[in-house]
Amino acid sequence: MKNALQLNSLGTMAIRILFAAVAAFPILFMLISSLKPDQQIFGDMSSVAAFLPIGNISFDNYAAVFDRVPAARFLVNSIGISAVTVVLGIFINSLCAFALSRMQVRGKRVVFTAILATLIVPFQTLALPLVWWVNQLPYFELNGFSLEISKGWLDTYQVQIIPFIANAFSIYLYHQYFESIPKELDEAARIDGAGWFKIYRQVVMPLAGPATATVAILTFLPAWNSYLWPLMVVQSEELRPVMIGIQYFFQLNVSWGEVMAYASLITVPVVVLFIAFQRSFINSIASSGVKG
Amino acid sequence: MNKRFTRILATSVAAAALLGTMGACSKGSSSASSESSKEITMWTHNAGNPAELKAIQDIVDSYNKSSSAKAQIKVQAFPQESYNDSVVSAAASGNLPCIVDIDGPNVPNWAWAKYLTPLNLSTDLSKNLPSTVAKWEDQTYAVGYYDVALAMMARASDLKAAGVRVATIEQPWTKDEFQDALTKLKALGKWDYPLDMGTAGTGEWLPYGYSPFLQSFGGDLINRDGFQSADGALNGDKAIEWAKWFHGLADQGFMATKSGKDSTQDFLNNKSAVLYTGSWAADKAKAAFGDDLVVMPTVDLGTGPKIGGASWQWGVTSGCKNADAAMDYLSFSLKPENLAAVATATGTIPATDDAAALIPAYAKGGANRVFMDFSRNYAVMRPETPAYPFIATEYGKAVQDILAGADPKTALDKAVKAIDANIKSNGGYKS
Numbered sequence: 124m125k126n127a128l129q130l131n132s133l134g135t136m137a138i139r140i141l142f143a144a145v146a147a148f149p150i151l152f153m154l155i156s157s158l159k160p161d162q163q164i165f166g167d168m169s170s171v172a173a174f175l176p177i178g179n180i181s182f183d184n185y186a187a188v189f190d191r192v193p194a195a196r197f198l199v200n201s202i203g204i205s206a207v208t209v210v211l212g213i214f215i216n217s218l219c220a221f222a223l224s225r226m227q228v229r230g231k232r233v234v235f236t237a238i239l240a241t242l243i244v245p246f247q248t249l250a251l252p253l254v255w256w257v258n259q260l261p262y263f264e265l266n267g268f269s270l271e272i273s274k275g276w277l278d279t280y281q282v283q284i285i286p287f288i289a290n291a292f293s294i295y296l297y298h299q300y301f302e303s304i305p306k307e308l309d310e311a312a313r314i315d316g317a318g319w320f321k322i323y324r325q326v327v328m329p330l331a332g333p334a335t336a337t338v339a340i341l342t343f344l345p346a347w348n349s350y351l352w353p354l355m356v357v358q359s360e361e362l363r364p365v366m367i368g369i370q371y372f373f374q375l376n377v378s379w380g381e382v383m384a385y386a387s388l389i390t391v392p393v394v395v396l397f398i399a400f401q402r403s404f405i406n407s408i409a410s411s412g413v414k415g
Numbered sequence: 416m417n418k419r420f421t422r423i424l425a426t427s428v429a430a431a432a433l434l435g436t437m438g439a440c441s442k443g444s445s446s447a448s449s450e451s452s453k454e455i456t457m458w459t460h461n462a463g464n465p466a467e468l469k470a471i472q473d474i475v476d477s478y479n480k481s482s483s484a485k486a487q488i489k490v491q492a493f494p495q496e497s498y499n500d501s502v503v504s505a506a507a508s509g510n511l512p513c514i515v516d517i518d519g520p521n522v523p524n525w526a527w528a529k530y531l532t533p534l535n536l537s538t539d540l541s542k543n544l545p546s547t548v549a550k551w552e553d554q555t556y557a558v559g560y561y562d563v564a565l566a567m568m569a570r571a572s573d574l575k576a577a578g579v580r581v582a583t584i585e586q587p588w589t590k591d592e593f594q595d596a597l598t599k600l601k602a603l604g605k606w607d608y609p610l611d612m613g614t615a616g617t618g619e620w621l622p623y624g625y626s627p628f629l630q631s632f633g634g635d636l637i638n639r640d641g642f643q644s645a646d647g648a649l650n651g652d653k654a655i656e657w658a659k660w661f662h663g664l665a666d667q668g669f670m671a672t673k674s675g676k677d678s679t680q681d682f683l684n685n686k687s688a689v690l691y692t693g694s695w696a697a698d699k700a701k702a703a704f705g706d707d708l709v710v711m712p713t714v715d716l717g718t719g720p721k722i723g724g725a726s727w728q729w730g731v732t733s734g735c736k737n738a739d740a741a742m743d744y745l746s747f748s749l750k751p752e753n754l755a756a757v758a759t760a761t762g763t764i765p766a767t768d769d770a771a772a773l774i775p776a777y778a779k780g781g782a783n784r785v786f787m788d789f790s791r792n793y794a795v796m797r798p799e800t801p802a803y804p805f806i807a808t809e810y811g812k813a814v815q816d817i818l819a820g821a822d823p824k825t826a827l828d829k830a831v832k833a834i835d836a837n838i839k840s841n842g843g844y845k846s
Binding site for chain 2: 191192250251254255257258275277351354355356358359360367370372373374377
């Protein structure tokens with residue numbers, strides 16, 4: 124009986140290792156290839172050497188990446204844009220969800236349904252009208268001591284952030300999570316004299332950690348991976364995010380080592396973020412029954 | 416918990432403040448919408464091509480420093496793959512810069528869409544390679560510094576070993592000779608496929624690379640009389656003959672249905688005997704093979720060898736507030752020394768003989784002069800119609816289907832049906 128159990132757990136372990144390998148090998152290949160010259164990448168391709176840091180290993184590709192594109196600037200831009208979108212996204216969407224979940228407002232079901240309905244409209248269909256719209260918005264600029272007002276948000280940081288703060292899926296996720304928090308806690312807080320914002324701040328949000336972690340990841344990923352939108356609204360190189368940079372490598376001679384080095388640079392932050400929030404992310408999925 | 420949440424909220428406020436700060440000082444320094452009449456913006460597709468970008472920037476710097484400059488030109492570079500999308504979205508939001516570069520065959524579409532205004536330059540363009548001047552409805556909308564030319568490259572030693580003559584501009588290979596050459600080269604047993612036609616290529620390569628063969632057979636992408644239908648041109652007998660011939664090259668084992676990702680590198684590594692490529696590969700091949708390299712015209716499949724004409728060109732947008740300065744800059748940039756500098760940096764064919772005379776390889780008797788001859792003698796402009804981008808996409812799909820073994824007539828009929836429907840739905844693309 125004991126032997127059978129051991130065999131069973133060994134089998135389970137083997138299957139887990141197999142799945143882990145399938146998921147990890149592309150990333151491993153990318154990281155290892157980023158350290159090799161092109162000739163060696165293709166030479167190692169047909170053997171296990173493709174996944175091993177052996178042969179002519181160096182950081183030359185990384186040095187070349189910073190030569191070929193302003194990678195540091197792109198990274199700083201993407202980190203800034205993603206971080207601000209996430210923080211403001213958590214604040215705005217949780218407030219909205221709180222109102223829909225806790226406040227007794229006439230028509231809130233209709234509002235919630237309307238918010239959810241926006242999920243079925245793909246961004247691509249909205250992109251062009253949105254470009255036109257953001258180009259009509261007023262823009263305030265400090266010029267010395269005078270405040271100048273011009274038209275159009277194109278070619279700015281905020282055009283890459285503000286349209287993506289409010290997010291129907293994040294509102295839905297928070298709403299579902301808030302529904303699982305007993306309303307008796309609100310009532311107790313009310314008896315103690317707390318207002319709506321205090322209940323939100325001191326009762327509900329502290330209990331919504333897993334939902335916040337999930338929203339953070341689900342907001343961060345599209346912000347980090349954003350490609351179409353910055354392509355349409357950003358013209359200055361100094362404002363571009365990392366994803367646009369990958370195209371720089373596909374003009375003229377493609378150096379796959381450099382492509383892998385750049386891909387590694389832009390993948391690692393996402394992997395680190397996921398590992399950091401992994402536990403909360405899984406908890407949130409388990410408790411809200413939502414798949415990301 | 417309370418403290419934790421307060422921290423989160425404080426971070427939100429800090430983020431909002433940061434956002435404000437970023438917003439206050441981060442507007443692109445020279446976005447097209449904010450360009451003044453004294454500073455005009457120029458967009459180029461060369462962000463991923465440092466050599467060409469530097470050559471362009473040098474011309475701009477030289478103009479900006481000149482006492483006669485009518486405005487300061489500011490360059491903004493985009494990666495080529497996403498350049499057209501950036502232009503189209505800028506046009507949709509009314510945010511186009513004054514000067515743009517454009518892939519030649521797209522000029523009529525951009526002119527029809529009113530992105531471009533006709534050029535009014537002080538430079539005489541009559542001596543330019545015809546393929547470097549883009550016209551639509553009798554007006555010139557764009558002009559290029561250079562062109563590229565398609566050719567066949569091989570090693571003379573391989574041809575000699577197989578008993579195949581070197582094709583020349585006076586006597587290109589005929590269809591039968593080409594078949595014979597490939598048969599003999601394959602018989603040498605040195606290569607899996609003796610011919611590399613770059614069949615892994617995608618996008619514009621498909622019409623640029625393969626429609627000249629269709630035209631050499633006597634077919635075309637569209638009936639050029641009025642550009643209103645592709646029926647008969649793209650699915651007539653000649654076109655079907657072309658499709659069968661093209662698929663036959665793969666069927667007989669002369670070429671792969673999907674070549675390697677880098678055909679030039681494969682040729683340099685002796686993985687193919689004959690490479691169908693462009694003038695851009697010449698310097699690399701010459702460095703590898705020296706005098707053993709032979710550059711030959713493409714095959715005469717009935718109506719003479721044909722190659723695609725037009726590369727990247729420059730135009731002025733219709734919304735430009737200082738079109739006079741933009742035209743002035745373009746006229747300045749077309750000086751022979753500027754054309755020669757760009758052509759040297761990019762390894763391309765300079766647009767004029769005066770510029771060619773400044774580059775030893777393209778001067779009369781120079782090693783690359785042959786490409787200029789190919790361009791003058793064989794270049795066929797891709798159809799000068801606003802429908803071209805759609806035609807190119809449909810033709811590209813048909814090429815891939817034919818290579819994959821689809822029935823030629825069915826594949827080409829499908830393309831014709833789609834093209835004709837597109838032209839009809841756009842009112843014939845009338846101006």
